[in-house]
Amino acid sequence: MKNTNYSEKIHTWGRAWNLSMMVLLILFPIAIAIIFGAAPDLQGLLLGLLYTAPMYWAVGFIEVFTYIPMLGAGGSYLSFVTGNISNLKLPCALNALEQADVKANSDEGEVVSTIAIAVSSIVTTAIIILGVLLITPLTPILEAPVLAPAFAQILPALFGGLGVVFVSRNWKIAIAPVSLMLVLFIFIPALNAGTVGIMVPVSVIFTLIISRIMYKRGML
Amino acid sequence: MTFDVNSPILFVLVGIIIAAVLAQSVFFLVKAWKRGKEIGMEPKKLRRIATTAAVFTIAPAVAIVISVIALAKDLGVALPWLRLSVIGSLSYETIAASNAANGMGLKLGEISALTASQYVTITLVMTISILVGIWLVPVVCKKLQSGMINLEKRDKKWADIFSASMFIGMIAAFVGYVFCDVSTIFEGSTAGLIPVAVMAVSALVMLISGALVKIFKARWISDYALPVSLIAGMASAIPITSWLA
Incomplete structure (x- = not known):
């Protein structure tokens, strides 16, 4: 990707949007505290942060460095605001790059991943709004025991389709990491749905x- | 004002933030679309990318709605709506809310009525814990992207392999995760094979889609191959679970 006027501007826009969103998010609990005249429970706040923040900050730090090169600039600014990166935004961008037949690190790749992530964010937000509006009639349907296994298996269903495309195209690269991850996840009980996010950067x-x-040895 | 976890004012506040998130998404979509046209990408191609992304998003987004419903039982609807629309995910938010509740001597899943103070505390813990990405991306994104550009200038082939390796690394971790409960087979349970079987069905549907594209020369099939394999995998989970659980 060339260092163009667009790629310069995307950082200016992204910084302005993300920092504004951060201020808005912080204002939310402050606004509730003011409106209802309620101070936070200091003990609960400190203990809650002590048990949660160090791990989340560490994971968040690693995620930023892992995902930015994959998401592109526009996609990164958006994804780290809208969330659900590994289970939605990144697979969506990957699929779009594959369909458009462009490289992630090209000008076209930047456009494709930003469009895919922006559309995905809009659709997700719209569906959640619909879900919130219709929460009473939807709850018994979406929580029906018959549907529970389908939503419990969304990640295997997603990575089956995505994996077969990327692994078959890059099988030489894939052999070692897939083998290592299989061994680790099968034989280390601590590795599960809760720790898969930590294993992505590894x-x-x-x-x-x-x-x-392999590249240095002329194998790729 | 009397506090309630479903107080209308909470929905107004969350609505404002969600509107801002939507505005950011639309802003980036418009800018990328214009840029695509500038560099000679056909509008038809751009529309196809957008349509495929929209269709693909539906099933995972419905799963997020289910997460909102799950958290709403303790926290009301407004807070899970916000946290799962902005940055969050079910596993992160459940742990953060649970830790904050525990710190106040409460237990998530057994909360009858939160006070305003408890609600503010839980919201603060969830917000502060999850904010790293939102400020760190503006700090490091330009430098990381410049690094990628320089890498490509120095050695284009390695830059392409680097990019593919990152994607494969991410996918490998999730493929490993799918097999995480397989060892339960040694304890006589076949439940650990459910995700493996679901992944196999999804992969098979993707392979069949690829074959159909080649046989019928129908490019549009490949546009919907991933959402179709996702839905087929999820649908297969229903009989597979009743068979193996």
Whole structure:
């Protein structure tokens, strides 16, 4: 991707939007406290932050460095505001890049991933708004026991389709990380749905090291 | 003002923030669309990208609505609506809310009526804990993107492999996760095979879609292959679960 006027501006826009969104988010609890005249429970706040923030900050820090090169500039600014990155925004961007047949690090790739993530964010927000408006009639349907297994298996259903495309196209790169992750997840009980987010950067770094070695040896 | 977790004012405040998120998404969509046209991308291609992204998003978004419903039982509708529309995800938000509740001697899942003070505390913990990405991206994004541009200038082939390796690394972690409960088979339970079977069905549907594209030369099939494989995988989970659970 060339360093163009657009790629300069996207950072200016992104910074302005994200920092404004951060201020808005912080204002939300402050506004509730003022409106209802309620101060936070200091003990609960400190204990809650002590148990939650260090882990989330560490994971958040690693996620930023892992996902930005994959999401592109516009996609990163948007994704880190709208969330659900690994289970929605990144697969959506990957699929769009694949369909458009463009490289992630090209000018077209930046456009494609930003459009895919922006549309995905708009649709997600709209569906959640609909869900909130219709929460009373929807709850018994969406929580029906018959549908529960379908929503419980959304990640395997997503990564089956996505995995077969990317692994078959890059099978030489994929052999080592897929093998390592299979061994780790099968034999280490602590690795599960709750820790997969932490394993993404581990797997990415491992893949980059192996790919570099293979590239230097003329195997890729 | 008397506090209630479903107080109308909470919905107004959340609505304002959600409107801002929508505005940001529309802003970036318009800018990227214009940029696409500037660099010679056909509007038809751009529309196809947008349509595919919209269709693909439906099922995961419905899953997010289910998460809102799950959290709403304790926290009311407004807060889960906000947290799952902006940055959050079910696992993150449940843990954050649970830790904040525990700190006040409450237990998520057994809360009858939160006071305003408890609600503010839980909201603060959830907000402060999740904010890293939103401020760190503006700090490091330009530098990381410049690094990617320089990498491409120095060695284009390696830059392409670097990019593919990152995607593969991410996918490998999730493929590993799908197998995380397989070892329960040694304890006589086949439930750990459910995600594996679902992933296999989804992969098979994707392969069939690829074959159909080649046989019928129908490019549009590939546009919907991922959402179709996702829905097929999810649908297959219903009989597979009753069979293996």
